[in-house]
Amino acid sequence: MSRTGIPEMANRSRLAQEFMELGRLESLPIIDMHTHMGPFYGTYLPEAPLPRMLAEMERENIDWIVSAPHSALFDPIAGNREIVAAMADHPKKIYGYYTVNPHYSDRINEDLAEYDAIDNYVGFKLLPDYHKYPLTGDRFTPIYEFANERGLLLLSHTWGHSRYNPPGMIAELAVKYPNIRFLMGHSAPGETDYAIEVAASLPNVYLELCDTGRLNGLIAKMVREASSEKVVFGTDFPWYDPHYMLGSVLFSGIDDREISNIVHDNAAALVGGVLQRKAKRG
Amino acid sequence: MRFIDASCAIGYRTVNYEIVNHERFYVQERVKQARDGRELIEELDFCGIDQAVISHNAMIDVDPGYGNKLAAAEAAGSGDRLLPSWAIAPPVTEPEYAPSALFPAMQAAGVKLLRAYPARNRYMLGRVAMDPLLGEISSLRIPLYLSPSEGWEPIYQVLQEYPDLTVILTNYGLWSHARLTFPLLRAYPNFYIETGDMQTAGEIREICRLFGPERLLFGSGFPSNAIGGPLAALRGSGISEEAMSAIASGNLLRLLGEVVL
Structure with missing residues (x-):
């Protein structure tokens, strides 16, 4: 190895x-x-x-997160208790998605009755590939109607060519429920070109970067193709850093x-809009 | 700080591109590939990366020997920016991979790193199929890149047979691999991980704490991964500058210095 000179980075982004230089982004919180x-x-x-998540958020200058705990996704008995407690303990750092498991929808009306009383909920989280139930299934209809009436966010796992949550189902729902802001979780790996096309053509559909x-x-x-x-x-x-x-x-x-x-402004506008609409409803 | 990317691929895959999510689970997704060494160097320059170890995608999609020639040619035309690695195959069928033929050819082409794709090339990565090559690779301290994309069993088996073999784990997917790699880090002192797919929150710190920073090599897995992700994960990992520098380039330079050809 004979090299001694280290090339200067050609990326001219001031943020990069x-x-x-610092090992974190201080001028722009995530x-x-x-x-x-x-x-x-x-x-x-x-x-x-x-506690480790909160410490890592501090270290990496992550202003706040919107979360759906694994317990809410996979333990139907625990349901959404963990996120409700986390939001109550850390209201400036943690907002939450109300997670829906379509196999236990018998108590959905009671839960929705409580939704508006919990300040930091900003929408719903669906995980159709893991719950083995399609996004367009009837059991989700009360959720969509509720979210559409309030202009909430809906983060769904999406995957290319999936039978449960392909981007085509998001497109269908986004037309039917124009007041819901649909976040395509993972942007449908394996079918991202279609996901990008859906986000570009429908005003209430967004691409989400995870994975x-x-x-x-x-x-x-x-x-x-879809704009920043x-x-x-x-x-x-x-999961990921x-x-x-x-x-x-x-x-x-x-x-x-x-x-x-991407890193800050779109999320601030989306969540800010939900909270403004919530405040107006009283 | 000097960064050397321990794993970049050049050339076009037959199908653009096979992305490993985790073992035995692929996603087919189009990525921006580097057609040749010149295009890869543009990517390196954009990110401030000094050098890169390269493979050529034709090693996987055409034939190991065919791709090896292309990798060597691209490296030879790069100044010293690109460091070639070669793929191996069983000497019992292809005598050019016998130690007496392979090592002089490596020396002539400036190759100090090898790779194996046993599932793709349909052979067993063990003593029965690969003797005496693997034993010689181990004793000459030539690093061997292996991916668990088709399962972890071949990696566990080859290390049981050749516990001193220098292995660099690559292309393992983004799901945390700790339950599968920490036992290997504990059992085999010459087992290393290239960080391209090391996306799990806190994992770089955790490995440094448990096994030391000398077991990690900065890499991207380009073009499965854009170089910026692994670069920022290391730069923003919160480990000491000394540990970071070792991972960024020092550990790889040490391994290359230990190769006896």
Whole structure:
């Protein structure tokens, strides 16, 4: 190995340069729109406990997150208790999705009656591939009607060519429920071109970066074809390190205005809109 | 800080592109590939990366020997920016992979790193199929890149047979692999992980704490991953500058310095 000179980084993004200098982005706090909480059966997650998540958020300058704990996704008896407690304990750091398990929809009316009383709920989380029930199934209809009436967010797991949550189902629902802001979790890996097309053509559909944002060239394509206003930052944290996805954004070749939209501004506008509408309803 | 990317691929896959989510689970998704060394160097320059270890996708999609020639040619035309790695095959069928033929060819082409794709090339990565090559690779301290994309069993088996083999784990997918890699890190001192797919929150710190920073090599897995993700994960990991520098380039330089050819 004979090299001694280290090449200067050609990426002229001021935000990328700041990150490489400091090891974190101090001038622009991150908002993570796709997170979980707690341990998960299939993998070891060192940062899974909530106190460690909060410490990591502080270290990485993550302003706040929107979360759906694993207990809500996979333990029908526990339901949404963990996120309600976390939001009550950390109201400025944690917002929540109300997670719906379609196999236990018998108590949905009671739960929805409580939804409006919990300040930090901003929408719903669906996980059709894991729950083995399609996004367009009838059991979700009361959820969609409720969310549409209030202009809520809906984060759904999406996957290309899935029988339960392909991007085509999001397109169908987005036309039917125009007041819901649909966040396509993972942006449908295996079918991202279609997901980008749906986000570009429907005003209430957004691309979410978890998983697919790492692929070389994909963020630039999303911004080029659907605009930076239609891409939101998400990571599955505590699964994945938000800094990893931040690097994928910072080095995607887009400009700093577009980076700000993805890392912070779009999420602030989406959640801010939900909270404003909630305040108006009283 | 000097960064050397321990794993980049050049050339176009037959189908763009096979992404490993986790073992035995692929996603087919189009990525921006590097047609040749020049395009990869543009990507490296954009991210401030000094050098990169390269493979050529034709090693996987055409034939190991065919791709090896292309990787060597791209590296030779890059100044010293690109460091070639070669794929192996069983010497019992292809005598050019016998130690007496392979190692002089590696020396002539400046190759110090090898890769194996046993499932893709349909052979068993063990003593029966690969003797004496694997034993020689182990004793000459030549790093061997392996991916668990088709399962972890071949990696566990080859390390049981050759416990001193220098293995660099690559392309393992984004699900945390800790339950599968921590036992290997504990059992085999020459087992290393390239960080391209190391996306799990806190994992770089955790491995440094449990096994030391010398067991990690900065890499991207380009173009499955954009280089910026793994770069920021390491730069923003919160480990010491000394540990970061070792992972960024020092550990790989040490391994290359230990190769006896």
